Amino acid sequence: MQNEIQVNSATLIGETLKMLEAKMRFATATCLDIGDHFEIIYHFDNGNEMKHLRLSFKDGEEVPSIRALYACARFIESEIVDLFGVKISGVSAGLLLGSDSPVAPMRKSAPAKSEVN
Amino acid sequence: MVKSTITFGPQHPVFPEPIQFILKVVDEKVVLAEPQIGYVHRGIEKAFELNDPKDNIFLAERICGICPAPHTTAYVRGVESLMGIEAPPRAKYIRTIMNELNRIHSHILWAGLLGDAIGFESYFMQTWNYREKVLDAIEKISGHRVTYAMNAIGGVRRDMTNEQLRGLEKTMDYVESSLENIEDVMKDYTIKKRTQGIGILTEEEARRDGAVGPTARASGISQDLRTSGYDAYGDLKFEPVVVNNCDSYGRFAVRWQELKQSIDLIRQCIVKMPSGEILTKSNNPMNGEAISRVEAPRGELFYYIKGNGSKKLERVKVRTPTFANIIPTVTMLSKGCQVADVSVIVLSMDPCISCTER
Amino acid sequence: MPGMLKIIFGNLFKKRATRLYPFEKRAPFENARGSMDFAHMENCIFCNLCAKNCPPKAITVDRANKRNALDPLRCIQCGVCAEACPKKVIEMRGQYNEPCYAKRTHVAAQVVKCAQTPPEQK
Ligand code: SF4
Ligand code: SF4
Numbered sequence: 245m246q247n248e249i250q251v252n253s254a255t256l257i258g259e260t261l262k263m264l265e266a267k268m269r270f271a272t273a274t275c276l277d278i279g280d281h282f283e284i285i286y287h288f289d290n291g292n293e294m295k296h297l298r299l300s301f302k303d304g305e306e307v308p309s310i311r312a313l314y315a316c317a318r319f320i321e322s323e324i325v326d327l328f329g330v331k332i333s334g335v336s337a338g339l340l341l342g343s344d345s346p347v348a349p350m351r352k353s354a355p356a357k358s359e360v361n
Numbered sequence: 362m363v364k365s366t367i368t369f370g371p372q373h374p375v376f377p378e379p380i381q382f383i384l385k386v387v388d389e390k391v392v393l394a395e396p397q398i399g400y401v402h403r404g405i406e407k408a409f410e411l412n413d414p415k416d417n418i419f420l421a422e423r424i425c426g427i428c429p430a431p432h433t434t435a436y437v438r439g440v441e442s443l444m445g446i447e448a449p450p451r452a453k454y455i456r457t458i459m460n461e462l463n464r465i466h467s468h469i470l471w472a473g474l475l476g477d478a479i480g481f482e483s484y485f486m487q488t489w490n491y492r493e494k495v496l497d498a499i500e501k502i503s504g505h506r507v508t509y510a511m512n513a514i515g516g517v518r519r520d521m522t523n524e525q526l527r528g529l530e531k532t533m534d535y536v537e538s539s540l541e542n543i544e545d546v547m548k549d550y551t552i553k554k555r556t557q558g559i560g561i562l563t564e565e566e567a568r569r570d571g572a573v574g575p576t577a578r579a580s581g582i583s584q585d586l587r588t589s590g591y592d593a594y595g596d597l598k599f600e601p602v603v604v605n606n607c608d609s610y611g612r613f614a615v616r617w618q619e620l621k622q623s624i625d626l627i628r629q630c631i632v633k634m635p636s637g638e639i640l641t642k643s644n645n646p647m648n649g650e651a652i653s654r655v656e657a658p659r660g661e662l663f664y665y666i667k668g669n670g671s672k673k674l675e676r677v678k679v680r681t682p683t684f685a686n687i688i689p690t691v692t693m694l695s696k697g698c699q700v701a702d703v704s705v706i707v708l709s710m711d712p713c714i715s716c717t718e719r
Numbered sequence: 720m721p722g723m724l725k726i727i728f729g730n731l732f733k734k735r736a737t738r739l740y741p742f743e744k745r746a747p748f749e750n751a752r753g754s755m756d757f758a759h760m761e762n763c764i765f766c767n768l769c770a771k772n773c774p775p776k777a778i779t780v781d782r783a784n785k786r787n788a789l790d791p792l793r794c795i796q797c798g799v800c801a802e803a804c805p806k807k808v809i810e811m812r813g814q815y816n817e818p819c820y821a822k823r824t825h826v827a828a829q830v831v832k833c834a835q836t837p838p839e840q841k
Contacts, residue, residue, distance in 0.1 A: 245650050269571050272680035274665045287652070287663070291584055294652065316571035316688045319398075320680075327406075340399040340718060350407055416774035419797055490736060497748075504752035504811070510797045518802070519750075 245285075247295045253307050259297050260310045263288045268295060270314040275324040277352045282330055286310070306331040363387070367700065371400050375478040375704040378714035382707070386700060394694035394703075396687055402718040409677035414440055414647065415514065417674070422508050424679060425716035427470065430456075430463035431657035432716075433512040436677075438591065439653035439666035440514050444645040449638040450593075452516035457593040458529070458630050459503070459511050460655075461623040465536065466495040467658035468616045468623075471711050475613065476546075478704045479555050484546055491539045498532040501525060516640035526631050533624050540620060547617060556610040560693040560706035563607055572689040574660020574682050575619065576710045578603050579611035586656040597629045609709035616711075646670045657682055659711050683717040686710045747813025752796045757787050757827035758810040769800035769809060785829040792822055 251259050263270075268288035276283040284307070286297040301307050309332050311317040321332050322339035329337075329348025341349075348354055365386050371379035379400035385393035405424055409417050421436040422429040434456055441447060448456070469492040476484030496506045502525055503509035511517050521529075546552055562572065567580035577584050578601060585601035587594045602618040604611045647668030655662045660682030667676040690710050698706060738745060747753055757763070765782040777793035778800060801809040 245652070267568070269568065271571070271661070272663055272678075272685070274676070274678040276667065276676055285665070287665075314571070315569065316685065319684065319687060338399075340402040342399070349404060412774075415772075419774040419795060500751060501748050504748075504750050504798065505796065508795070508797075510752070518798075 245296055247293060249295070249297050251297050251299050253299070253301060253305065256297065256299055257308055257310065257313070260286070260313050263295065263297075264313050266290065270310075270316055270320075273317070273320050273324065275328045275330065275350075277328065277350065279352065282328065284324065284330075301330075304331065306333050308332075309334050311335075364392070369703055371397075373704070375474075375708060376712070376714075377474070378712065380707075380712060380714045382694065382703065384694070384700065384703065389699050389701075390697045391694055391700060391703060392697060394691050396691055398687070398714065398718055400718075401715045403715075405719040406677060406679060409674060411673070413672070414674055417677070418512060418514070419508075419510065421679075422510065424719055425681070425713055426507060427467050427713060428463055428657045428659070428662075428716070429508050430459040430511070431655045431662050432679075433509075434460060434592070435653045435655040435662050435664040436666070437512045437514050438655070439651045439664045440647060440668075440674075442651040442653065443647040443649055443666060443668045444514070444643050446515055446641050446643045446645065448516045448592075449641055450635045451520075451637045452639045452641075453592045454630050454634050455517045455519075455521055455639065456512060457597075458521075458627055459499075459509055460592070461627050461630070462495060462499050462502075464623045464658045465620055465627075466492050466499070467711075468620050469495065471616060471658075471708075472613070475705070475708055478708045479552065481546075481552070484543065487543055491536060491543075494532055494535055494539075498529055501528060513640060515643055516638070518640075520639050521634075526634065529627065530631055533627055537621070537624050540617075544617075547614065552613075553610065555702075555705055556608065556613055556709070557606075558608050558610075559698065559702050560609045560612075560709055561607050561696060562689055562693050566692050567689060570689040570692055571685050572660075573685045574657070574711075575612050575615045576660065576686050576689060579615045580607045581605040584661075586654050586661055589654075591655065593630060593633075596633060597626055599626055609705055612709045647674065659683055659713060660686065679719055681713065681716040681719070683710070683713045686712075687717070747815075749813070751813040752798045752811045753813045753815040754791070754796060754811070755789065755794055755798070755800060756810050756812050757789070757808055759806070759808050760787070760827050760829045762806040763787065763808045763829055764806055766805065768803045768805065772799050772803040774799060787827050789825045789827070790822075791816055791819075791825050 249259060268290045271287040271289045274285045281300055281302050284299045288295045309321055311321060321335045325332055325335050326337050326340045327350040367384045367386050368381060369384055370376055370381040381397040383395040384391045405420060408420055418433050418436060421432045424432050469488050473485040473488035500506045502521060503511045503519060511519060562580050564581045567577050567582055581603060583601050583603045588601060599622055602615050602622060604614050648670045650667045653664045662682060663680035665678040666674060669675045690707055693706050765780055767780045770778040770780045774797060775793045775795055777790045779788045798811050801811050
């Protein structure tokens, strides 16, 4: 994608801080399951263009949370934790799913059956 | 100071959909609000990965019952950009008309719900009566009141005849004159008392919390994706509606002016409607990543679509405007509002919960 | 106040704003997608295109018995099948489906027309 910066767990906070200083709005974050690793893309917007931070990490690795910088990341991060079962520090599961729901249903390995196909 | 806890929702008369706010209350004042969602999560994002991309249009339509047009528009625009095709101009105009009709009916619906939350039931009845005419216009064009099924990958499925365009013009005249009938409500003493100064969200807070749509525009942020000129919006003349009230009244005013703006946009579309094809057929593989954003009635609708060249999409992420507006609402609530105003404040951001949780 | 009186007396003599639904029905709009119907089954070639294109997979095509079946509660009235059918067998009717008490499958069988058979013996 255009305007994309690769980050890792160590540089994520620093790059996010730059976005905050540039007065970018945090639009949302998308988590992707790429087989051997996970990616979270953080989308920022300033009204004219979007910028993206792409964080890659291994399964089981704990990544930092950006909700101290952007309060609106709170639900977005909880949703990722719920649906993908990844670890984000200080974020607990239980926003969208309950205790009897399937665990990490959005993973590629999660059993899924399309009812129609 | 005794703090008591009141749970507001998930079943509450003013909310058509389940969302819960746990309010910490001192006397009658709310000092802290904790939102709780997750009652209607349906796993639609997963279903996107399992179904055929063509069938997904109908799935996207069913994410939200109030704004099917923006959802399908965002989805097909994303898939089109993955395929590297573009809809023909006439299709773009028809899409724009559908999106604006959708905005009109959504805003009228919201105005009625606000009247209902305040206790102004005859206003609720009148607005929904006028909305019915808009739904009829939509049904005449698309064949269905709620799920339009107008968009297809590469264009639209149904053309509009000249007769339909004339009929639409008449409906717009009707809607405009009926809105004038009830415009005085904006000047009403009780309405002002219930909305002015209630649910303050300053510009700085709106930026910090990532508010979108009318909620942001009522706080003085000129943020309207239609100005980026997707579909036919590039050819149309309009200015985003921005007011500086920062309160529930401001959000009412923004929506009221947007109604008029939408009527004007539809009229411009009818005049400028180009002729020609309505569908670009393509079998290109879907490869790469695309972000497609559309201004829905409630604000920025965000679709992230990833394809890997195979027949199915690898990931579709949907971020709906209400999801972005929940945190600003918590900010508004936590400023010490009255318990009786909670319903007005939550309603003022126009919550749509089932599309929030997908 | 006088304005209000006008409205009150006006309302006494005005047509009502609502319809008395089950007794008084609005005619469906032209081109409305109320429900789908296998209208011209005699033309069907059992190509399975309608079933393949249907988003919720509400149609089953039974080539051996020359029968098509629709699950009306699955059908979302999208009209894709009508577009996909090469023989224009399927039509979208304006009338919405009636509410029902039981889940039934709507089966449309192809009646083989025979030129020699007189109509009363069919
Ligand atoms: S697409 Fe038409 S012709 Fe083919 S099986 Fe279906 S109804 Fe019959
Ligand atoms: S109208 Fe749509 S859902 Fe119904 S049978 Fe036809 S294709 Fe399937």
